[in-house]
Amino acid sequence: MDILIAEDEPVSRLRLQTTLQNWGYKVTTAADGDQALQHMEKSDRPGIAILDWMMPNVDGVEVCRAIRATQAHGYVYVILLTSLDTEENMVAGFEAGADDYITKPFRVHELRARIRTGVRIVELHQQLTSAAMHDPLTGLLNRRAFFEIFEKEVARARRQQLPLALLMCDLDHFKEVNDQHGHPAGDAVLREAAQRLRSRVRSTDIVGRYGGEEFVLALPGCSLKQAVTIGEHLRDCISAEPFITPGGRLNMTTSVGVVTTWDMAEAGHLLKTADEALYRAKANGRNRVVADFRTAAA
Ligand SMILES: [Mg+2]
Structure with missing residues (x-):
């Protein structure tokens, strides 16, 4: 499973990247919202996106909204990354289509559990999409x-x-x-x-x-x-x-x-x-x- 990390603070970004890579995930990083959007336009875009809420120019919520606006290339599980002072605005994040959120500084075990949930949801989506497209008897496209x-x-x-x-x-x-x-x-x-x-x-x-x-x-x-x-x-x-x-x-x-x-x-x-x-x-x-x-x- 590929994961995108979009986070403008280099230390936090590197810490997340190292943690996820140690768990065996393939990680792509973006230093701002524009970079994140570029990654998410690709046909082989990551299945999970961890988006920092506060980023210059395009923030995490806007990136999330843009991801939800395109149906192509499969479902993306979006986790917003927030500091405690933005937590009260989480409703806006969910309304933009976010699946989950994590507060900074993240707790390792909690992060791991939340990412596993994301993996499960994305894999389920892939299975359902595949089942809807294929003939069960022959495995060919229907x-x-x-x-x-x-x-x-x-x-x-x-x-x-x-x-x-x-x-x-x-x-x-x-x-x-x-x-x-x-x-x-x-x-x-x-x-x-x-x-x-x-x-x-x-x-x-x-x-x-x-x-x-x-x-x-x-x-x-x-x-x-x-x-x-x-x-x-x-x-x-x-x-x-x-x-x-x-x-x-x-x-x-x-x-x-x-x-x-x-x-x-x-x-x-x-x-x-x-x-x-x-x-x-x-x-x-x-x-x-x-x-x-x-x-x-x-
Ligand atoms: Mg930030």
Whole structure:
């Protein structure tokens, strides 16, 4: 867990820093509120911020308010650091969104206990966020989370004028697995298929479970031609080896629809076009890759 200490008094700052580092925390320090704000704008910002109330220019309460104003990059547990004469103003601190406060000079055991509480809260937030974004069966992004990330990737591809490919894979005749071999077999197939697809693309590619037996992959920087090749790899990785399930060894295949971004295409439109290409792959006999070449000019 990373902790930010924002404190303008050097002696107090160093004492806090040394204490926290001795407990094994990774510590970032800021000598004033402006520096603290810079640290908290980063995408890998610390999960806990200990902010001195009284600092020149931007004080701890203002930093706290700014942290609460941005929802991005996860929850930050804010502890305000006060001297006794500001303690009566603590209500203002809590109203600004602070989680807790510590009075100076701090007592070591109390500080340790309060930081542990913060760690627990931040970790709980991370778990809840992760659970809300992922499909519990396969561990892939769920439909909503995939769409949110995909929308950002589409906007980024347009800004940077880079291609972005979208592949939609649907396991062929999956309903028969559930019907003939039971749902535990179906679940085993979905888990294994997710793992095979994930292992065939880069860690920077975005993979989601879009529906029942439907998976989506967004490949930043990938042209239509490259995406078709990857689509063939994905098709191979599903059909190459049987799936070991509680209902026995099952041979599976997948159909794949492929598109790339084109001028001003919205995320929703891209998904719809990929779905249409997938439909053609199904209609043409399944276990095949169909690309939408109207999108190739992009
Ligand atoms: Mg101060």
